[in-house]
Amino acid sequence: MSTTTTRFAGLDPGEFGLPGEQELAALAAGYPAAEYPRYSATDFRPEPTEFFGFKTGNEPYSLPAFFTPTVSPFNPAAPARPPAQAAGREALPRVGDTPLSAIRADFPILSETVEGHPLIWLDNSATTQRPRQVIDRISRYYEHENSNVHRGAHTLADRSTDAYEKARATVASFIGAPSPDNIIWVRGATEGLNLAAQAYVRPLLRAGDEIILTHLEHHANIVPWQIIAQETGAVLRVAPVDDSGQIIVSEYLKLFNRKTRFVSAAHVSNALGTIAPIEELISVAHARGVRICVDGAQSASHLPIDVAALDADFFVFSGHKIYGPTGIGALYGKADALEEAAPYQGGGNMIEDVSFERTLYRQAPAKFEAGTGNIADAVGLGAALDYVSSIGLAGIAAYEHELLSQGTRELAKIPGLRLVGTAAQKTSVLSFVLNGVSLEQAAKGLNSRGIAVRAGHHCAQPILRRFGLEGTVRPSVAFYNTPGEIEALARAVRELAGSR
Numbered sequence: 001m002s003t004t005t006t007r008f009a010g011l012d013p014g015e016f017g018l019p020g021e022q023e024l025a026a027l028a029a030g031y032p033a034a035e036y037p038r039y040s041a042t043d044f045r046p047e048p049t050e051f052f053g054f055k056t057g058n059e060p061y062s063l064p065a066f067f068t069p070t071v072s073p074f075n076p077a078a079p080a081r082p083p084a085q086a087a088g089r090e091a092l093p094r095v096g097d098t099p100l101s102a103i104r105a106d107f108p109i110l111s112e113t114v115e116g117h118p119l120i121w122l123d124n125s126a127t128t129q130r131p132r133q134v135i136d137r138i139s140r141y142y143e144h145e146n147s148n149v150h151r152g153a154h155t156l157a158d159r160s161t162d163a164y165e166k167a168r169a170t171v172a173s174f175i176g177a178p179s180p181d182n183i184i185w186v187r188g189a190t191e192g193l194n195l196a197a198q199a200y201v202r203p204l205l206r207a208g209d210e211i212i213l214t215h216l217e218h219h220a221n222i223v224p225w226q227i228i229a230q231e232t233g234a235v236l237r238v239a240p241v242d243d244s245g246q247i248i249v250s251e252y253l254k255l256f257n258r259k260t261r262f263v264s265a266a267h268v269s270n271a272l273g274t275i276a277p278i279e280e281l282i283s284v285a286h287a288r289g290v291r292i293c294v295d296g297a298q299s300a301s302h303l304p305i306d307v308a309a310l311d312a313d314f315f316v317f318s319g320h321k322i323y324g325p326t327g328i329g330a331l332y333g334k335a336d337a338l339e340e341a342a343p344y345q346g347g348g349n350m351i352e353d354v355s356f357e358r359t360l361y362r363q364a365p366a367k368f369e370a371g372t373g374n375i376a377d378a379v380g381l382g383a384a385l386d387y388v389s390s391i392g393l394a395g396i397a398a399y400e401h402e403l404l405s406q407g408t409r410e411l412a413k414i415p416g417l418r419l420v421g422t423a424a425q426k427t428s429v430l431s432f433v434l435n436g437v438s439l440e441q442a443a444k445g446l447n448s449r450g451i452a453v454r455a456g457h458h459c460a461q462p463i464l465r466r467f468g469l470e471g472t473v474r475p476s477v478a479f480y481n482t483p484g485e486i487e488a489l490a491r492a493v494r495e496l497a498g499s500r
């Protein structure tokens with residue numbers, strides 16, 4: 001097992017028994033030297049098992065996205081035990097090749113205490129925390145580059161434009177888009193979905209036309225479609241899920257007919273963690289000549305995304321759910337779809353020429369970016385994606401899967417606890433309800449132990465009502481969480497269950 005990942009001029013310090021850069025950062029953050037070498041994500045992988053005819057479990061994450069993270073917590077192959085926990089200080093594994101201790105040292109907020117306990121941040125589906133690299137990049141922007149973006153006017157305008165457009169190129173390559181011109185800056189997934197609905201889909205609709213959604217959707221992927229349906233007389237159709245919370249593809253198929261104009265579907269459910277069979281959803285829609293938008297708000301930080309390989313027509317995600325700033329996100333669109341779409345908002349930056357009689361618009365993406373954008377946060381998002389890429393989504397997915405498996409095993413043992421969302425393909429989310437303990441009591445009880453989770457309807461009322469619920473307690477993991485934190489969560493929930 002390698003003890004370090006940092007190479008200097010082709011040398012691996014670990015080969016000489018020396019700590020690498022990341023180890024030094026972790027040591028500086030107070031993790032004892034004796035806790036290296038530790039673990040790699042592969043140390044925790046279950047034995048390969050058969051799933052839909054695919055071997056899963058020890059595969060590199062190169063299978064199609066639909067099959068990629070199929071190592072479900074509900075898979076009978078039990079993963080190896082997580083590492084033993086020292087009192088107070090935990091021996092930490094690696095995420096891919098990166099020591100988790102080094103990752104945690106990058107996130108200043110993880111050193112906070114809450115109610116006298118170390119903060120355990122398990123509200124990652126609501127928002128993630130930001131690493132120092134993102135915070136510093138935004139500061140650097142304001143200290144050295146701040147200007148409106150209009151290349152050629154002066155030096156700071158050039159710096160600012162370069163940084164903004166470099167970040168756009170980073171987004172494009174992060175999600176496998178063919179060009180930065182496919183990437184439109186938006187406030188987040190919500191604005192991206194509204195943009196796709198208003199700019200591309202609304203002009204297509206006539207009374208009686210149909211838009212297909214799935215039962216898994218967040219309100220952000222329901223309400224924009226409802227608005228344009230009400231305005232045009234179009235109708236929403238909904239693909240159902242089974243009792244595990246997975247989309248029933250055979251029922252989805254049946255929803256298509258001559259009036260189907262568009263599909264919009266979550267890649268990952270924020271309430272249940274279900275990974276939708278997105279490749280199938282896309283290929284079924286395309287076989288019927290219908291375009292599809294993928295809501296990647298909950299997938300981009302957990303699964304490798306390749307919009308070109310997926311053949312998605314549109315894809316949206318939010319910066320704040322992938323370790324970047326709030327108020328920034330991206331909408332990817334295929335070039336021909338963006339060409340067809342009408343402008344979303346009117347104003348400066350998006351025009352070629354304006355008179356009182358008519359306006360000529362610029363090409364995408366400028367056509368959809370009226371007004372001054374959120375430049376600093378776009379640059380911060382670029383830094384966040386570089387950070388995630390430096391760790392690698394394959395390693396992140398494998399590591400987070402182990403946390404999810406551990407959490408599922410531990411919570412499932414607690415009497416009176418019902419896990420909500422038990423699909424074979426899941427990521428990050430551990431939604432549950434506890435007999436005799438209200439959502440509010442659970443959230444407060446966990447907070448009093450330093451553990452932050454979301455409790456409520458998670459802006460996904462239709463899918464919770466499908467399970468007869470108005471809300472759940474929702475811990476959700478990210479790659480900076482530790483096996484010890486999952487143990488602490490399970491211990492706290494056991495105590496709450498016992499105090500009924």
Ligand SMILES: Cc1ncc(COP(=O)(O)O)c(C=O)c1O
Pocket residue numbers: 125126187188189190191218220221266268269270295297298318459
């Ligand atoms: C699946 C999904 N879609 C869309 C959104 C909306 O994201 P934002 O509030 O960042 O625009 C969320 C937020 O939780 C989500 O989970």
